[in-house]
Amino acid sequence: MPLESIPGVGEKTADALTELDDPETALQQGDVLTLMDAPGISEGRAAAIARGAIRQRHDDPGGLLATTQARDLYDSILTLLQERAVTTYAKKRLETLYPATKASRIEEVRAMVDDALTRKPTPELRAALADVAPLDSPSALRVRERCLATTDAERYAAAREAIPELSAEVVDDGHDIEELARSYSTVIVLDEAFAGGDFSGDVRVQPTALESPADVVPERLLAFFAENRETLLAAVRVHEASELEPPLDCDALTESLSRVDEDGTIVGDEELQRLATAVDDLDAAVGTAESVANDHLRAAIKERDVTIEGQDFLSLVEQGARVDSLLARELDDAFGAALQKAHDHLTESLALTGHEAELAEHIFGGEPTFPVSRRDDAVSRLKTELTSARDRRSAELKANLADDLAALKTPAEALVRNALELDVELAIAAFARDFDCTMPEFVDDAVADDGTDDDGDTGGNNGTASTPGFVIEGGRSPILDVDFEAVEAVDYSVEGVTLLSGVNSGGKTSLLDLVGLIVIAAQMGLPVPAETVQLSRFSELHYYAKSQGTLDAGAFESTLRDFGDLVAGADGRLVLVDELESITEPGASAKLIAGILEALDQQATAAVFVSHLAREIREAAAIDVAVDGIEAVGLVDGELEVNRSPVKEHLARSTPELIVEKLAADDDGEFYESLLTKF
Numbered sequence: 001m002p003l004e005s006i007p008g009v010g011e012k013t014a015d016a017l018t019e020l021d022d023p024e025t026a027l028q029q030g031d032v033l034t035l036m037d038a039p040g041i042s043e044g045r046a047a048a049i050a051r052g053a054i055r056q057r058h059d060d061p062g063g064l065l066a067t068t069q070a071r072d073l074y075d076s077i078l079t080l081l082q083e084r085a086v087t088t089y090a091k092k093r094l095e096t097l098y099p100a101t102k103a104s105r106i107e108e109v110r111a112m113v114d115d116a117l118t119r120k121p122t123p124e125l126r127a128a129l130a131d132v133a134p135l136d137s138p139s140a141l142r143v144r145e146r147c148l149a150t151t152d153a154e155r156y157a158a159a160r161e162a163i164p165e166l167s168a169e170v171v172d173d174g175h176d177i178e179e180l181a182r183s184y185s186t187v188i189v190l191d192e193a194f195a196g197g198d199f200s201g202d203v204r205v206q207p208t209a210l211e212s213p214a215d216v217v218p219e220r221l222l223a224f225f226a227e228n229r230e231t232l233l234a235a236v237r238v239h240e241a242s243e244l245e246p247p248l249d250c251d252a253l254t255e256s257l258s259r260v261d262e263d264g265t266i267v268g269d270e271e272l273q274r275l276a277t278a279v280d281d282l283d284a285a286v287g288t289a290e291s292v293a294n295d296h297l298r299a300a301i302k303e304r305d306v307t308i309e310g311q312d313f314l315s316l317v318e319q320g321a322r323v324d325s326l327l328a329r330e331l332d333d334a335f336g337a338a339l340q341k342a343h344d345h346l347t348e349s350l351a352l353t354g355h356e357a358e359l360a361e362h363i364f365g366g367e368p369t370f371p372v373s374r375r376d377d378a379v380s381r382l383k384t385e386l387t388s389a390r391d392r393r394s395a396e397l398k399a400n401l402a403d404d405l406a407a408l409k410t411p412a413e414a415l416v417r418n419a420l421e422l423d424v425e426l427a428i429a430a431f432a433r434d435f436d437c438t439m440p441e442f443v444d445d446a447v448a449d450d451g452t453d454d455d456g457d458t459g460g461n462n463g464t465a466s467t468p469g470f471v472i473e474g475g476r477s478p479i480l481d482v483d484f485e486a487v488e489a490v491d492y493s494v495e496g497v498t499l500l501s502g503v504n505s506g507g508k509t510s511l512l513d514l515v516g517l518i519v520i521a522a523q524m525g526l527p528v529p530a531e532t533v534q535l536s537r538f539s540e541l542h543y544y545a546k547s548q549g550t551l552d553a554g555a556f557e558s559t560l561r562d563f564g565d566l567v568a569g570a571d572g573r574l575v576l577v578d579e580l581e582s583i584t585e586p587g588a589s590a591k592l593i594a595g596i597l598e599a600l601d602q603q604a605t606a607a608v609f610v611s612h613l614a615r616e617i618r619e620a621a622a623i624d625v626a627v628d629g630i631e632a633v634g635l636v637d638g639e640l641e642v643n644r645s646p647v648k649e650h651l652a653r654s655t656p657e658l659i660v661e662k663l664a665a666d667d668d669g670e671f672y673e674s675l676l677t678k679f
């Protein structure tokens with residue numbers, strides 16, 4: 001799939017995406033976190049690209065959120081969902097849920113939601129999820145004890161490309177290979193020509209090594225597991241704490257992970273531990289062994305009375321015989337015992353075995369001297385022997401562990417992905433549970449499934465859909481300024497175009513919010529906060545909030561232009577407008593709204609216009625406009641008591657009317673009675 005074909009992806013973004021290891025999979029899976037790794041791709045952009053890829057897959061023109069307020073409602077839903085996710089991955093992934101206009105996309109998400117609603121978020125699960133993150137690719141790894149060697153320049157280039165972890169060396173002949181074997185524990189020769197050659201050191205002729213890098217650098221695989229160890233173990237805990245079926249044997253993975261530490265070093269092998277400690281402690285142990293020998297000799301000398309026979313003494317004086325040869329003879333036994341003690345100390349403290357112990361014998365030896373001192377060449381030989389034994393052992397263990405882990409890599413990736421996806425599902429489950437949600441039912445298609453109408457515009461219904469609308473029972477808005485527990489359930493249904501009248505603070509704006517929110521969530525494929533909902537699948541949601549005061553001429557003109565575009569738009573729209581009359585003087589407003597309603601009534605559009613001018617609008621309109629009303633059931637302690645569910649085909653009395661009515665009832669005077677007749 002050419003990346004440029006994704007909506008919103010231009011040449012520059014496509015170039016940035018190709019820098020990723022596997023942009024197609026990231027796009028396919030809506031993996032916003034990975035997409036963000038592409039150079040210059042911000043978080044918001046990554047989510048938009050992922051949504052673009054999904055829309056392309058469903059041939060979905062998108063565009064449900066046609067106004068700023070509609071987008072704000074979408075953001076509110078997203079925030080409520082994201083607050084319920086634990087991992088950053090899930091928070092980002094939730095951003096790929098967008099209100100779709102294509103049934104196939106809505107169905108796709110609903111299928112996932114079906115599973116999600118069976119999930120039970122528990123504290124253990126959330127705690128385990130907190131440690132899960134997308135898997136890292138190991139950062140640049142260098143293995144210093146092994147090298148590749150070849151006589152061929154092209155093979156050399158291929159080696160650097162295929163196995164950048166090892167240094168590659170160009171050699172001329174076997175002599176060069178011998179040289180390398182002195183600097184590296186293992187030399188891997190890539191040329192067949194050297195097969196059967198007799199080399200000292202660990203030289204392996206492996207002409208096919210570049211085809212199976214994992215065998216040559218098991219560290220690569222180990223680094224993957226080592227770097228991702230915490231996440232992998234957390235993903236195991238997530239599976240244990242949930243009913244998720246693990247894609248691998250979790251015990252085998254845990255056991256294998258216990259054999260390697262975070263920097264890829266093998267742990268838990270006694271022999272490797274012995275060799276590693278011996279290499280590290282060798283110098284210190286030799287120093288201590290020297291002291292042990294010298295302490296012994298010093299004590300022996302102190303205790304000794306040396307008697308020199310006259311003849312010897314004469315020789316010494318006459319011939320200048322060396323004192324040390326005399327001492328050597330006298331102290332021969334003590335010297336031998338001192339060297340033995342030094343050797344014993346060395347072999348015991350370093351736990352040397354067989355050949356190593358033999359090499360250690362050469363460290364203290366030769367002519368008796370006091371103080372006793374080490375032979376550096378022998379120390380260095382022992383060190384070389386121990387180092388290469390350690391490296392060989394480590395390489396062998398790494399190869400074995402890598403063999404065990406190789407088969408686990410792909411399922412381990414699935415293990416982590418499942419855990420992260422579970423977090424997405426748990427967030428949806430928590431949203432549904434916290435706001436008493438239900439799955440909405442789409443009753444007809446306001447939008448044709450090819451996303452176009454006869455004119456090729458998006459969102460048309462080919463003239464076949466019935467008048468769009470919705471039926472909400474027991475809807476409760478999760479974004480009200482009161483605790484969700486205190487939110488009163490509302491029933492409301494609309495088909496076609498309607499006016500919504502009602503008392504001040506009766507909940508008209510909150511109801512528009514609820515309708516918008518339910519439509520957006522439903523078209524995202526999500527459960528909605530209501531007892532039951534039936535609705536059409538809308539092409540666009542136009543939500544206009546109440547303007548703050550009258551507009552100046554310029555702003556008024558631009559608002560009218562918006563409505564001009566609106567009435568000329570596609571079928572299958574839902575239009576929610578809150579007190580449009582506040583933009584200009586009441587008389588003019590009523591006429592404007594009446595005109596807009598007439599135009600919308602000609603189309604397959606659902607609309608709710610909240611207005612305090614319902615009576616005037618109805619009078620000004622050439623069509624029979626439906627009016628619903630949020631009615632005050634009375635005044636209690638000066639406060640309006642309201643039935644939040646609009647009464648169908650009912651012009652609600654306004655707050656002023658109610659107050660005048662109350663005063664007329666309370667007061668004997670005729671003034672309030674006469675005022676009341678004005679309503």
Ligand SMILES: Nc1ncnc2c1ncn2[C@@H]1O[C@H](COP(=O)(O)OP(=O)(O)OP(=O)(O)O)[C@@H](O)[C@H]1O
Nearest residue numbers: 481486487488503504505506507508509510511644
């Ligand atoms: N369903 C509900 N349950 C509980 N409280 C509600 C509900 N609907 C609205 N309210 C409360 O009533 C207040 C006023 O609601 P809202 O602003 O929607 O009324 P309104 O009819 O649009 O008012 P106005 O005519 O003054 O614009 C809200 O801030 C909220 O506290």
